[in-house]
Amino acid sequence: MRLARSAVLLAVFVCAACGLVYELALVALGSYLIGDTVGQASIVLGVMVFAMGIGALAAKPLQHKAAAAFAAIELCLALLGGLSVLGLYAAFAWLDLYGPALIATAFVLGGLIGAEIPLLMVLLQRIREQAAGSAVADLFAADYVGALLGGLAFPFLLMPVFGQLRGALVVGAVNALAGMALVFTLFRRDLGRRSRAALGAASVAVALCLGYAYVVAHDFEVTARQQLYRDPVVHAERSRYQEIVLTRSLPLVSGGVTDLRLFLNGDLQFSSVDEYRYHEALVHPALAGSRANVLVLGAGDGLAVREALRYPDVATVTVVELDPAVVALARSLPDLRALNRGSFDDPGYASCTPTRSAGCAPRRRATTR
Known part of the structure; x- marks a missing residue:
């Protein structure tokens, strides 16, 4: 019983x-x-x-x-x-x-x-x-x-x-x-x-x-x-924190422009057609003064880091991002890497070739936390 x-x-x-x-x-x-x-x-x-x-x-x-x-x-x-x-x-x-x-x-x-x-x-x-x-x-x-x-x-x-x-x-x-x-x-x-x-x-x-x-x-x-999206979805995943979706439009008739868009939980984060306007206005005024070491909060797509690394006197860029999956995507997806210009890679090795690698040394480094 x-x-x-x-x-x-x-x-x-x-x-x-x-x-x-x-x-x-x-x-x-x-x-x-x-x-x-x-x-x-x-x-x-x-x-x-x-x-x-x-x-x-x-x-x-x-x-x-x-x-x-x-x-x-x-x-x-x-x-x-x-x-x-x-x-x-x-x-x-x-x-x-x-x-x-x-x-x-x-x-x-x-x-x-x-x-x-x-x-x-x-x-x-x-x-x-x-x-x-x-x-x-x-x-x-x-x-x-x-x-x-x-x-x-x-x-x-x-x-x-x-x-x-x-x-x-x-x-x-x-x-x-x-x-x-x-x-x-x-x-x-x-x-x-x-x-x-x-x-x-x-x-x-x-x-x-x-x-x-x-x-x-x-x-x-x-x-x-x-x-739910206007353009074809080229990548979608659900991380521990959110759903990450990337869409890419077919080349437009006018100039053959392709629009890459990032959505987090359905909310648009950027469009490759005009994201430079936002990131330039976000980064460059803040870097008008001393800029040896730069801290970026969020911006796991690497686009703000791309703008910060335009300055030759920037020694390090530290990115604090909640979701590691966004950073991993920015490092691995070819379309997104092309847009952020490989900003999470060490640019000191950017011009190295296998025959000249012994003479290469890192000049600046972008890290994530």
Whole structure:
């Protein structure tokens, strides 16, 4: 009996973690696509908490079939939660319906999450009757600790390892597995033959949907991301801190000009057509006086460093950049290296050849921290 109660509380723990990940995934996607982090968080959390109350009330008539209802809710939550980021991305990229879609998604997910607790309470009490206060304490302790796990797993595990789209799909699979494992082991006798067959078939269908979505998620993201930018995307990656996207236009008819643009979390950082205006105005007035050692805060693209190294009396340039991935890109991508003129390379070796390398010595150095 103690083992059975522990299994129910473990299911509460896992479901709570999954529920919080769904919330964080919606907030993160909205912050990336819209940019208003406070507004997106307020909408998602407000709507979901409200819907959780509605879901808890809606679950009251289902308590006499708690096991089957809980299994069905977990399958719906796994499918909709796992596909939520994909669907919202599509709504933003192609349908221009992101706002209404976000509210509807948050409401449905919140309602399903809210319906879990009353049903789990019934299942917990079926194992062994206990005082209501004690049962609520056990249930909510597992729920809140699970929420902590979900809150930590999202930024430190799911996003770095799986990414935004696939991370939600993985959580959906875990959610379905936890719900089905609980119902088909401890509460199998509470299910009729038809219920077992229906839930088994639904489990297979959900697994196939989530699996297929996982396989095509990368291609979908590439296609959807391209919809967000005017020019072809030539590089895209999600670093620990942000999404980095580089686009390059096809040569314009007038003069064959190519426009290279850098976007961080969807915000334009520079356009190669006119970035020199900004960087010249930024750097040269500041270097009108003494300039032996230069400190640059940010500017991981190397364009400000390029301007600073125009002065022969500049000995060192130190760049302090939050995201090492931006600096790595500025050093490795040929188009960006051409634009910043290899500013992160030591110019003292710029004119050296293999036959003359013994006589070369570094004159200036650009370093990053």
